[in-house]
Structures are given as structure tokens and as C-alpha cells.
Amino acid sequence: MRYEMLPIKQIELDKENPRIARVMEMYVNPTYEEIILALGVGETNYESGSNVTFHSLKESIRTNKGIIHPILVNKKADGKYIAIEGNTRLAIYFDFHEKKVAGNWEKIPCIIYDNLDEQTIHSIRLQAHLVGVREWDPYSKAKYLNLLRNSEHLTWSQIVDFCGGKERENRYYVDAYEDMQQYYAPIVTDEAPFDPTRFSGFVELQKPGIKEALMKAGLNLTVFSEWLRDRKIVRLENTRRLPGILSNPVFKKAFLEYGDKKAVTMMDAQAMPANTKDLSLVQMAKVIAEHLRKITLEEIQRLKNNQDSPEMLALLDVQDELKALMDSIGVDK
Amino acid sequence: MVESLLHKRLVAKISKWVQRTSAEEIIILSDAADSSLTGSSPPRLEGCIPDIYAIGKKSNFIFIGEAKASQFDLESGHSEKQFETYLKHCSVKQSSMVILAVPLELINCAKSILCAIKKANNLKEVSTYVLGISDLL
Numbered sequence: 001m002r003y004e005m006l007p008i009k010q011i012e013l014d015k016e017n018p019r020i021a022r023v024m025e026m027y028v029n030p031t032y033e034e035i036i037l038a039l040g041v042g043e044t045n046y047e048s049g050s051n052v053t054f055h056s057l058k059e060s061i062r063t064n065k066g067i068i069h070p071i072l073v074n075k076k077a078d079g080k081y082i083a084i085e086g087n088t089r090l091a092i093y094f095d096f097h098e099k100k101v102a103g104n105w106e107k108i109p110c111i112i113y114d115n116l117d118e119q120t121i122h123s124i125r126l127q128a129h130l131v132g133v134r135e136w137d138p139y140s141k142a143k144y145l146n147l148l149r150n151s152e153h154l155t156w157s158q159i160v161d162f163c164g165g166k167e168r169e170n171r172y173y174v175d176a177y178e179d180m181q182q183y184y185a186p187i188v189t190d191e192a193p194f195d196p197t198r199f200s201g202f203v204e205l206q207k208p209g210i211k212e213a214l215m216k217a218g219l220n221l222t223v224f225s226e227w228l229r230d231r232k233i234v235r236l237e238n239t240r241r242l243p244g245i246l247s248n249p250v251f252k253k254a255f256l257e258y259g260d261k262k263a264v265t266m267m268d269a270q271a272m273p274a275n276t277k278d279l280s281l282v283q284m285a286k287v288i289a290e291h292l293r294k295i296t297l298e299e300i301q302r303l304k305n306n307q308d309s310p311e312m313l314a315l316l317d318v319q320d321e322l323k324a325l326m327d328s329i330g331v332d333k
Numbered sequence: 334m335v336e337s338l339l340h341k342r343l344v345a346k347i348s349k350w351v352q353r354t355s356a357e358e359i360i361i362l363s364d365a366a367d368s369s370l371t372g373s374s375p376p377r378l379e380g381c382i383p384d385i386y387a388i389g390k391k392s393n394f395i396f397i398g399e400a401k402a403s404q405f406d407l408e409s410g411h412s413e414k415q416f417e418t419y420l421k422h423c424s425v426k427q428s429s430m431v432i433l434a435v436p437l438e439l440i441n442c443a444k445s446i447l448c449a450i451k452k453a454n455n456l457k458e459v460s461t462y463v464l465g466i467s468d469l470l
Binding site: 193 | 406409
């Protein structure tokens with residue numbers, strides 16, 4: 001195993017790569033362009049959602065003028081170099097080189113293995129794509145974003161280029177980090193110490209209407225922090241339900257006495273039409289799936305333009321609940 | 334599978350901690366398959382079965398140990414009921430204690446949960462302990 005800068009033209013994309021294999025099943029002899037398409041390199045519709053991660057990777061490579069982690073290459077007995085891990089990054093180099101993007105894209109950093117057997121290649125692919133690297137938890141990510149923004153004085157645009165994501169999301173993280181330091185950190189105790197898992201509650205707090213609802217109810221961010229510390233709010237996503245809870249005396253009383261779960265259950269029960277209350281989970285799931293299949297482009301556009309609408313909050317609620325259930329069952333997708 | 338292995342490791346850590354901490358000889362009841370303990374199951378307490386149930390041979394104090402391998406499990410309604418039940422059970426025996434073992438990043442979360450349940454149920458006098466970094470390494 002050795003490190004080398006290899007000319008990209010000497011390296012072949014791995015046709016056994018699961019992402020490329022998709023295309024291999026569709027075409028007899030896929031062209032280079034079709035393989036590139038399969039890796040998402042040619043996509044320009046970055047706002048479509050599914051391609052945001054890829055776009056972040058591409059922009060990060062462009063900004064850094066290269067990759068940080070070398071790709072893994074297998075030198076076969078016949079002298080051919082095959083990229084066994086890092087095909088997307090290699091394809092981005094190809095793309096930048098072809099489009100004459102500023103920078104040196106002719107050579108790419110590689111770890112070269114000699115004539116690996118199939119089993120070792122599988123093991124490397126599995127570790128890279130199924131196990132993967134461990135993402136930072138939200139609090140750690142926010143701490144780092146805060147350092148970049150407030151100590152290194154990077155612009156939001158630079159932060160997005162380096163770290164990916166959307167500007168608004170990164171702003172929420174930095175503002176949430178500051179609120180947590182200012183209001184939550186001073187009130188922690190030995191028995192209820194600083195708990196970074198409460199951080200997402202502060203991210204929710206940044207969304208439109210939440211702080212206003214607290215102020216309107218005569219409350220402040222220290223009280224909100226106490227709710228998080230004392231687990232009055234257990235499900236952090238319920239923070240976004242606070243405007244509805246605090247504006248209704250019955251829900252507010254239930255919340256202050258029993259916590260978020262009770263108040264949200266009461267709110268949802270009131271909002272639900274009488275004839276749907278007796279539906280089983282399966283029946284309800286089918287109804288939701290059917291509704292989602294029928295959703296029109298106009299409705300999608302309307303939701304996209306108003307991401308803090310009650311409809312979006314309800315959909316986010318379903319998404320959170322479903323994800324939590326799937327996580328507990330052990331289903332990732 | 335990973336979570337289940339982690340759970341087993343955490344239960345073993347509680348067991349070690351209980352044996353190391355107890356000032357007198359104890360009987361440990363655990364369902365852990367690799368347990369070198371008595372082999373008897375812990376008792377069912379209001380529908381909840383703890384991972385570890387230990388009794389002091391002389392003074393009859395009780396140690397109840399519970400392991401939670403994920404945040405989802407730690408914060409679930411079922412866990413809340415378990416912790417409340419175990420705290421109430423320990424409140425009637427002097428020097429008894431509820432012990433929790435969780436992954437490192439959830440230690441403070443676990444402490445906050447126990448603190449909130451104790452506060453809500455007037456059980457502040459019951460001793461609790463969340464295994465710390467040194468206990469888990």
C-alpha cells in the first residue's frame with residue numbers, strides 16, 4: 001500500500017461500485033457519460049433535495065482545491081488502476097478537468113493497493129459505504145460552525161462551501177449554539193448537568209414564530225431552557241408546537257403540569273376529525289401514503305415556499321415519528 | 334445487533350460496579366446470558382424487569398441496574414416507567430440505589446432524566462448513579 005498522486009486518466013471507475021452497478025443493469029455497455037450521470041456528477045438541479053449531499057461534496061472539493069482523504073485504488077495484475085473507493089470524487093475531478101475549473105485536476109491523491117482479492121475489495125467497500133464515517137452530533141457541529149463564524153469570521157457563503165448544508169440551516173445552528181450557551185449553560189446543576197442532546201430544542205427555537213410566542217406569553221429564554229433541563233419538553237421537535245400550546249389556556253396548563261407529550265396529544269386529538277380517530281395504524285398509514293402519492297406539483301411548490309406552514313409542521317411531525325419508529329425497529333430506509 | 338451487544342456490555346459494567354462498590358456480600362440477579370452470577374432472574378416490578386437486581390446479604394439494601402444502549406430507548410415512555418418504578422421500589426429500603434449505564438455521550442442526558450423523574454415524583458431522597466467515563470472504560 002502506498003500514497004501517490006495518480007493522473008486521473010490512468011484510473012478507471014469501478015463498474016462493481018453499487019452506484020455504478022445500477023447503470024450497468026440498465027445499459028449493456030454504459031458510456032462514460034452514463035456512468036457519470038449515475039454518480040450524480042452531471043446533475044445541476046441542486047435544490048432537488050436528494051442531490052444536496054453530492055452538491056456539498058462537489059463544492060467542498062472546489063473550495064479546498066482538492067480532496068482531503070485520498071481515494072483507494074487497486075492496481076491489477078495487468079497494470080490497470082481501478083478506483084474501489086472514491087468513485088464520485090474521481091468523477092468530480094474528471095468533471096472539473098473537462099470543464100477547465102480553476103485548479104489542478106489532472107492528478108488525484110490515491111492510496112494504491114496491489115492486486116487486491118475480491119474479498120478485501122468487498123470489505124473496503126462495505127466499510128466505506130455501509131458503515132461509513134461517524135457524523136458529528138448536532139451540538140458538536142454547531143460548536144464548530146460557531147468557531148468558523150465568530151472566531152474565524154468566515155462568511156456564510158464560505159461556511160456553506162466548506163461544510164455543506166443550506167445557509168439558513170447553518171445560521172440556525174450558530175444562533176442555537178449561542179442561545180444554549182447564554183441561557184441554558186448558566187442554569188445546569190450537578191444533578192441535571194449540561195446535556196448536549198438538548199441542543200436540537202434550541203435549533204427548533206430559531207424557527208419563525210417560536211421566540212415570538214414565548215415573548216407574547218410573557219416568558220423568556222431562561223424559562224425555555226429550564227423546560228429543556230427539567231424535561232418539560234422531552235420530544236425536542238415539540239418546541240415548534242409551542243405557539244399553539246402557549247396560546248391556548250387548556251393546552252398551556254397541560255403542558256406546564258404534565259409536559260409536552262400530554263399537551264401535543266390533546267392538540268392533535270382536537271384537530272383530528274371524529275371519523276379518523278378509530279382508524280388503525282395500518283389504515284392511517286395507507287391513507288397518508290395515498291395522500292402523498294396524489295400530491296400535486298402546485299402543492300409541493302406551495303409547501304416549498306412556506307416551510308413553516310401548519311401543513312409542513314404536521315408533515316415534519318409525521319417524518320420525525322416515523323423515523324424514530326424505524327430507528328427503533330432497526331430499519332434505515 | 335450492535336445495540337444488543339452494547340446493551341450486554343453495559344449490563345456487565347453495572348454488575349462489575351455493583352460488586353466493586355458494595356461494602357458487604359451481595360446476591361446479584363441478572364438475565365445476562367454470559368453472567369457468572371447466580372443465574373436467577375431479577376424480579377418483575379410492576380411489569381418491569383431490571384437488567385440487574387442486587388441485594389445486600391446483611392442489610393438487605395437493593396441495587397437496581399438498568400442499561401440503555403440508545404437515546405431513543407433511554408427517552409422512551411417505557412424507560413420512564415421503568416425508572417419511576419425502580420426509584421419507588423428503592424425508596425422503601427435504606428441505602429438502596431438505582432444505577433444506570435448508557436453510552437458516554439448520553440451520561441448527562443441520563444442524569445437529567447433521573448433528576449426530572451425524582452423531582453416529579455418526590456423521590457429526591459433515593460440515591461441514583463449513572464456510570465461515568467471511568468466506570469465504562
